[in-house]
Amino acid sequence: MAESNWTPDQPMVSAKDVHKSFGSLEVLKGVSMDVMKGECVCVIGPSGSGKSTFIRCINGLNDIQSGSITVEGQEVNDPKLDKLSLRKKVGMVFQQYNLFPHKNAIENIMMAPVLVLKEDKDEVEARARELIRKVRLEGKEEAYPGELSGGQQQRVAIARSLAMRPDVMLFDEVTAALDPETVKEVLTTIRDLAEEGMTCILVTHEMGFAREVANQIYFTDRGVIVEHGPPATFFKEAKDPRTKEFLSQIL
Numbered sequence: 001m002a003e004s005n006w007t008p009d010q011p012m013v014s015a016k017d018v019h020k021s022f023g024s025l026e027v028l029k030g031v032s033m034d035v036m037k038g039e040c041v042c043v044i045g046p047s048g049s050g051k052s053t054f055i056r057c058i059n060g061l062n063d064i065q066s067g068s069i070t071v072e073g074q075e076v077n078d079p080k081l082d083k084l085s086l087r088k089k090v091g092m093v094f095q096q097y098n099l100f101p102h103k104n105a106i107e108n109i110m111m112a113p114v115l116v117l118k119e120d121k122d123e124v125e126a127r128a129r130e131l132i133r134k135v136r137l138e139g140k141e142e143a144y145p146g147e148l149s150g151g152q153q154q155r156v157a158i159a160r161s162l163a164m165r166p167d168v169m170l171f172d173e174v175t176a177a178l179d180p181e182t183v184k185e186v187l188t189t190i191r192d193l194a195e196e197g198m199t200c201i202l203v204t205h206e207m208g209f210a211r212e213v214a215n216q217i218y219f220t221d222r223g224v225i226v227e228h229g230p231p232a233t234f235f236k237e238a239k240d241p242r243t244k245e246f247l248s249q250i251l
């Protein structure tokens with residue numbers, strides 16, 4: 001893998017002028033973003049503006065046509081990059097949690113470290129039990145996904161991702177499919193992580209959460225980042241008419 005001279009005073013995730021097309025459809029038209037270690041960044045914007053496409057580029061699920069994305073100084077699109085090392089560094093949680101239905105919570109959390117990283121089973125199990133506590137699911141260790149609420153399953157999915165000990169976590173509308181009463185517990189888990197200093201990039205429609213937890217809010221529209229800023233100024237002093245219109249619809 002390519003050497004990196006990254007130091008923590010440099011952005012942990014840095015996207016520069018990223019262009020991404022699906023066939024003739026250009027979905028990202030020059031997106032740039034820097035995220036420092038320990039920062040929590042929220043990405044908001046209308047449906048189809050490229051939010052999911054962009055965060056999928058950060059962990060290499062989407063390739064890009066031009067521009068650059070680095071994680072801890074390593075170019076994600078470097079053909080020499082070891083994809084497994086990127087997977088270990090960058091955790092991702094989706095709207096669809098996709099737990100294995102025939103494995104219980106602990107087994108779901110243990111799978112990747114044991115099967116993919118070949119880590120010691122007992123050590124991974126101890127870590128999985130710790131993670132269950134972290135996502136506030138004590139007592140549900142042996143429960144199967146079908147015995148858990150949507151919010152509880154999503155927290156198992158977050159724990160599963162954390163079991164790989166990532167340096168940055170990507171969340172793509174992880175509460176969008178949940179019943180309102182379980183949204184809060186999932187947001188609490190993410191807030192705990194952010195407060196502990198986990199670097200987080202979230203696509204979300206939860207404006208209250210974004211206002212409270214984010215260090216920076218990015219607003220996307222039709223494949224570009226229109227503007228960004230800390231929540232205190234972003235919500236009060238958005239300048240671009242597209243941002244103002246979007247905020248007027250959702251706030």
Ligand SMILES: Nc1ncnc2c1ncn2[C@@H]1O[C@H](COP(=O)(O)OP(=O)(O)OP(=O)(O)O)[C@@H](O)[C@H]1O
Pocket residue numbers: 022025027045046047048049050051052053054
């Ligand atoms: N695999 C794909 N193949 C072709 N087009 C795609 C693919 N993935 C996304 N697109 C298109 O890219 C555009 C941006 O999609 P994307 O999912 O990134 O939007 P989004 O901002 O996440 O929207 P939403 O808020 O609805 O989740 C859309 O026009 C979508 O149809």
Ligand SMILES: [Mg+2]
Pocket residue numbers: 051052053172173
């Ligand atoms: Mg999306």
